[in-house]
Amino acid sequence: MVPSFKEALNSGKFVVTSEIGPPKGTNIEKMCHHIDLLKDMVDGLNVTDHQSSVMRFPSIGGCLAIKEQGGEPILQMTCRDRNRLALQAELLLAHARGIRNVLCLTGDAILVGDHREAKGVFDLDSVQLVRTVRQLESGKDLGGNDLNGAVEFCAGAIVTPEARPIEPQLIKFENKVEAGAEFFQTQAIYDLDNFSKFMQYARQFPVKVLAGIVLLTSARMAKYMNENVPGIFVPQNLIDELTRAPKGEALNTGIEIAGRMIAVLQKDSVCDGVHIMAIGREEVVPDILAAAGL
Amino acid sequence: MKSITRQKPFNEIEQQLEDLDRIFIVGCGTCATMTRTGGREEVLEMKNRLQGLGKMVTGWIVIPTACDEMTEVAFRENNGAIQDANSILVMACALGVHRVSLYIGKPVIPALDTLFIGIEDSPGDFHEVCAQCGQCVLGETAGICPITACHKGLLNGPCGGTNNGKCEVDKEKDCAWTLIYQRLKEQGRLDLMRKYRPPKNFQVVPRPKVARIV
Numbered sequence: 001m002v003p004s005f006k007e008a009l010n011s012g013k014f015v016v017t018s019e020i021g022p023p024k025g026t027n028i029e030k031m032c033h034h035i036d037l038l039k040d041m042v043d044g045l046n047v048t049d050h051q052s053s054v055m056r057f058p059s060i061g062g063c064l065a066i067k068e069q070g071g072e073p074i075l076q077m078t079c080r081d082r083n084r085l086a087l088q089a090e091l092l093l094a095h096a097r098g099i100r101n102v103l104c105l106t107g108d109a110i111l112v113g114d115h116r117e118a119k120g121v122f123d124l125d126s127v128q129l130v131r132t133v134r135q136l137e138s139g140k141d142l143g144g145n146d147l148n149g150a151v152e153f154c155a156g157a158i159v160t161p162e163a164r165p166i167e168p169q170l171i172k173f174e175n176k177v178e179a180g181a182e183f184f185q186t187q188a189i190y191d192l193d194n195f196s197k198f199m200q201y202a203r204q205f206p207v208k209v210l211a212g213i214v215l216l217t218s219a220r221m222a223k224y225m226n227e228n229v230p231g232i233f234v235p236q237n238l239i240d241e242l243t244r245a246p247k248g249e250a251l252n253t254g255i256e257i258a259g260r261m262i263a264v265l266q267k268d269s270v271c272d273g274v275h276i277m278a279i280g281r282e283e284v285v286p287d288i289l290a291a292a293g294l
Numbered sequence: 295m296k297s298i299t300r301q302k303p304f305n306e307i308e309q310q311l312e313d314l315d316r317i318f319i320v321g322c323g324t325c326a327t328m329t330r331t332g333g334r335e336e337v338l339e340m341k342n343r344l345q346g347l348g349k350m351v352t353g354w355i356v357i358p359t360a361c362d363e364m365t366e367v368a369f370r371e372n373n374g375a376i377q378d379a380n381s382i383l384v385m386a387c388a389l390g391v392h393r394v395s396l397y398i399g400k401p402v403i404p405a406l407d408t409l410f411i412g413i414e415d416s417p418g419d420f421h422e423v424c425a426q427c428g429q430c431v432l433g434e435t436a437g438i439c440p441i442t443a444c445h446k447g448l449l450n451g452p453c454g455g456t457n458n459g460k461c462e463v464d465k466e467k468d469c470a471w472t473l474i475y476q477r478l479k480e481q482g483r484l485d486l487m488r489k490y491r492p493p494k495n496f497q498v499v500p501r502p503k504v505a506r507i508v
Contacts, residue, residue, distance in 0.1 A: 120445075120446060122448065158454060
């Protein structure tokens with residue numbers, strides 16, 4: 001039997017997770033193909049929850065598919081689309097169907113997505129959601145009512161090590177630890193010196209940290225993220241490296257960069273593992289792992 | 295406190311008045327005058343535009359404060375022109391529309407959209423600072439309301455969408471939690487950022503909200 005994500009986290013090994021993006025529509029063939037491709041190469045597969053506020057096949061549906069295909073799902077749950085009743089209900093469903101890991105996020109704003117007139121819910125925030133998981137584990141719901149069957153989850157959250165100013169983010173990180181988060185998957189990091197400083201700080205807390213590795217596919221994408229994605233800073237030397245890549249080779253350069261970063265993080269034991277986000281290029285995750293020597 | 299309004303697109307006003315050809319216009323001398331959406335000037339401009347559509351404007355009035363009970367008196371004084379009309383076009387906030395609807399058995403049509411209750415920081419610069427949630431946290435957030443000033447209304451610190459002190463939905467908007475952090479830091483009260491705030495009670499006064507002060 002495959003070890004659970006929690007077992008992997010506590011084994012002391014360098015943990016690798018990756019991410020599955022559900023489709024817009026009912027054709028889940030490609031998603032299932034990605035699951036098949038990756039499930040035995042990683043310790044857990046996140047499924048995004050209407051990433052960037054774009055309506056898609058749900059996270060829980062992707063997690064169920066991972067279960068069916070014999071993988072280890074990590075359910076991403078944002079607070080954007082469900083109130084506290086719906087969030088709790090989904091945690092009950094997830095647990096009853098064998099999903100044991102949940103990543104609690106605030107969720108992107110409605111305004112960045114493809115249903116810009118929708119109502120953003122945010123009945124709970126990410127810290128409250130982590131506490132909700134722990135409350136449901138105690139056998140009671142948020143209303144203080146008894147549950148007929150409690151949940152049990154390995155609950156995690158996210159942190160943005162390159163946010164500016166950083167201190168409010170660190171305080172929130174500590175609030176999430178206090179709420180009961182066991183693991184953190186970070187926003188994409190590229191500056192390993194800066195990340196090492198963050199890890200020196202984070203090491204004082206009893207949590208596992210997986211560094212976020214977002215695959216760079218071109219110099220243009222890197223510049224776009226620098227300008228438009230909060231908390232992501234791709235250093236100029238990496239942009240230059242992508243620019244120098246021969247025509248049609250930028251993706252390979254991106255794979256090399258990701259592999260190289262992962263190898264350094266592992267070799268120097270900077271953090272407890274990595275979370276690889278290939279955003280639409282899930283089929284190259286095995287190449288990234290190969291480039292990292294994993 | 296001011297009710298901040300914006301005039302509806304004229305074609306929407308036109309649509310609402312489609313079968314109504316004799317119109318009495320009501321403006322408001324308080325908030326809608328301040329926001330230049332329902333003062334004397336705007337009412338007269340509306341009168342011209344409606345006449346341009348071939349409508350008959352039976353009369354107009356700018357009530358000092360359209361939402362208060364003196365509106366009834368103003369209506370009695372203009373009874374003739376109101377009786378001549380088959381509809382009332384109100385250039386006040388929704389509170390004014392509500393008040394007018396109490397006294398008139400004719401269609402009352404809003405010409406404005408009510409955006410929020412806010413304050414005027416500097417001339418012409420209106421901000422929403424309170425969402426009237428019924429459970430004030432300003433004492434813990436250095437006077438900046440996270441329910442109102444944070445796009446997502448987060449209670450326990452900033453989301454990951456904040457960037458250099460700005461909000462993910464608009465690079466011109468300040469991140470409320472960065473502002474709160476800066477002020478609390480200045481006051482030496484950063485411990486309040488670490489305080490856990492449980493899920494909010496959204497039913498302090500269930501809708502429709504009512505309060506009886508005795």
